[in-house]
Amino acid sequence: MRSLLGVSPVLVLTFGSLFILVAGLWVRNKAFQFWTSMLSLLVAFGLFLGLAEKPAQDLFSGMIAHDGLATFFGAFSVFATAIVLVMSHTSKEIKADRRPEYYSIVLALATGLCFMASANHFLMIYLAIETVSILSYTLAGFKREDGKSVEASLKYVVYGSMASAIMIFGMSLVFGVTGQFTLTGLREFFATPDGASAPLLLWVGVLMTFAGLGYKISAAPMHMWTPDVYEGAPTPVSALLSVAPKAAGLGLLIRFFVVGFGQNLDGSELAVSNLTDPTALGFHVTSAFNWTQFLIISSAFTMFMGNLAALGQTSVKRILAYSSIAHAGYMLMGLTTQTAAGIEAIMFYMVIYCLMNVGAFWVAGKVEDTLGGDDLQHFKGLVQRRPLYAICMAVFLFSLTGLPPLAGFIGKFYLFNAVLGREMYGLALIAGLNSVISLYYYVKIAKAMILEAPQLPFPQGKTPFESRSSQVFIVLLAVPNLILGLYWEPLMNLVRDMLSVFAG
Numbered sequence: 001m002r003s004l005l006g007v008s009p010v011l012v013l014t015f016g017s018l019f020i021l022v023a024g025l026w027v028r029n030k031a032f033q034f035w036t037s038m039l040s041l042l043v044a045f046g047l048f049l050g051l052a053e054k055p056a057q058d059l060f061s062g063m064i065a066h067d068g069l070a071t072f073f074g075a076f077s078v079f080a081t082a083i084v085l086v087m088s089h090t091s092k093e094i095k096a097d098r099r100p101e102y103y104s105i106v107l108a109l110a111t112g113l114c115f116m117a118s119a120n121h122f123l124m125i126y127l128a129i130e131t132v133s134i135l136s137y138t139l140a141g142f143k144r145e146d147g148k149s150v151e152a153s154l155k156y157v158v159y160g161s162m163a164s165a166i167m168i169f170g171m172s173l174v175f176g177v178t179g180q181f182t183l184t185g186l187r188e189f190f191a192t193p194d195g196a197s198a199p200l201l202l203w204v205g206v207l208m209t210f211a212g213l214g215y216k217i218s219a220a221p222m223h224m225w226t227p228d229v230y231e232g233a234p235t236p237v238s239a240l241l242s243v244a245p246k247a248a249g250l251g252l253l254i255r256f257f258v259v260g261f262g263q264n265l266d267g268s269e270l271a272v273s274n275l276t277d278p279t280a281l282g283f284h285v286t287s288a289f290n291w292t293q294f295l296i297i298s299s300a301f302t303m304f305m306g307n308l309a310a311l312g313q314t315s316v317k318r319i320l321a322y323s324s325i326a327h328a329g330y331m332l333m334g335l336t337t338q339t340a341a342g343i344e345a346i347m348f349y350m351v352i353y354c355l356m357n358v359g360a361f362w363v364a365g366k367v368e369d370t371l372g373g374d375d376l377q378h379f380k381g382l383v384q385r386r387p388l389y390a391i392c393m394a395v396f397l398f399s400l401t402g403l404p405p406l407a408g409f410i411g412k413f414y415l416f417n418a419v420l421g422r423e424m425y426g427l428a429l430i431a432g433l434n435s436v437i438s439l440y441y442y443v444k445i446a447k448a449m450i451l452e453a454p455q456l457p458f459p460q461g462k463t464p465f466e467s468r469s470s471q472v473f474i475v476l477l478a479v480p481n482l483i484l485g486l487y488w489e490p491l492m493n494l495v496r497d498m499l500s501v502f503a504g
Contacts, residue, residue, distance in 0.1 A: 016040025017107035024100020068498035070118035073251035077113035152232025167212020173205025216249030230321035235365030302329030359477035381454030407484035
């Protein structure tokens with residue numbers, strides 16, 4: 001019963017997914033389908049908030065961990081899904097006759113994301129990732145009459161299958177050497193004499209497992225699928241894939257290293273759990289292999305691959321896709337520090353990234369719905385036609401760049417602070433250089449919207465831009481990017497409270 005209570009938010013999402021799928025066969029009312037789906041997400045989010053104060057514990061014989069990390073990333077996944085569901089409700093790309101199936105798949109995807117954030121067992125990790133992957137393939141090809149969408153789904157399947165095969169083979173190597181299936185069991189193994197003399201084969205398995213997890217967050221070189229999938233998928237799906245699976249993947253990656261392979265560096269267990277001095281406390285990944293150096297290279301490589309590839313793009317969705325790769329590199333910086341402050345910075349930045357990135361995709365979706373494309377020429381003169389959307393888009397873009405006084409600047413400040421606190425000056429310099437590079441392609445979009453004259457004819461009559469709900473929610477996403485740039489302490493305190501009950 002205790003275990004069932006711990007997964008009650010996921011049970012609500014599962015029931016909601018099945019209900020909307022069956023009810024959609026008879027009830028074709030668009031509002032009913034939307035609000036039923038939203039109700040499932042709101043109830044699940046409320047249950048996550050209710051579980052936040054529960055002590056850390058294992059559920060279902062160690063298959064799942066209930067702690068602050070699982071609660072935070074589970075609630076975040078539900079929150080991000082709810083925002084994208086509102087975006088989908090006003091999108092022309094999701095056909096009316098397919099909405100029940102779409103809402104059902106999105107809710108099912110949210111269940112997989114919640115399990116990813118809390119998985120403590122290799123089997124559970126694999127099942128959660130495969131659940132998210134298979135449903136993501138379906139959503140990417142949801143516009144089956146569009147060749148680009150079908151191509152995106154096919155490429156996603158090919159790359160995803162390869163990444164899953166590599167990951168599960170790596171897991172089998174780890175199990176073969178350690179005899180452990182749970183992450184907590186791995187930590188116990190490393191406390192024994194056998195763990196101190198683990199063979200190289202174990203770390204080959206860990207590296208292969210990391211490749212599968214890195215695929216979910218678009219870390220280079222497992223990033224190749226991202227631009228084609230984001231460009232071909234319906235824009236709401238691209239927004240969802242750019243945020244929710246990335247967050248759950250990062251949560252799982254943190255748990256994988258901290259719980260499975262981490263050994264405390266400083267302070268007692270009590271000090272670690274209470275975060276008395278987050279900048280001083282840290283963990284070390286047990287290995288003869290230099291994981292710190294590997295993670296630094298992976299972070300830097302991901303940033304460069306994303307930002308440099310974005311420079312020559314003209315499709316805004318592809319620009320945002322490469323941008324999401326670069327931001328995965330920024331967030332990986334927090335993990336390279338192997339400190340509580342670094343993990344805090346990842347969690348804090350993920351919330352801000354959701355607000356600015358989903359907002360940018362939302363505006364791109366409205367332009368595509370109205371003018372039939374997302375190229376830069378479709379954005380020219382947007383400030384003259386729809387100033388509200390142009391101004392909000394500029395806020396999202398400059399926040400993604402990390403310019404003050406916007407929220408993106410504060411998010412990067414915490415990431416840089418964690419890196420500098422561990423005296424990783426080279427990585428901080430690389431991240432700063434990449435932020436400057438990213439300014440070029442973000443400003444390129446802003447320049448087209450604000451300084452250039454419209455080139456394409458604007459449709460007569462009511463357009464998707466006139467949707468009142470879209471206008472309201474675009475503003476609701478833009479305003480926090482301004483407020484959190486000036487008053488961010490409540491959000492950071494929430495992150496610290498969640499991390500204080502992390503089982504790691």
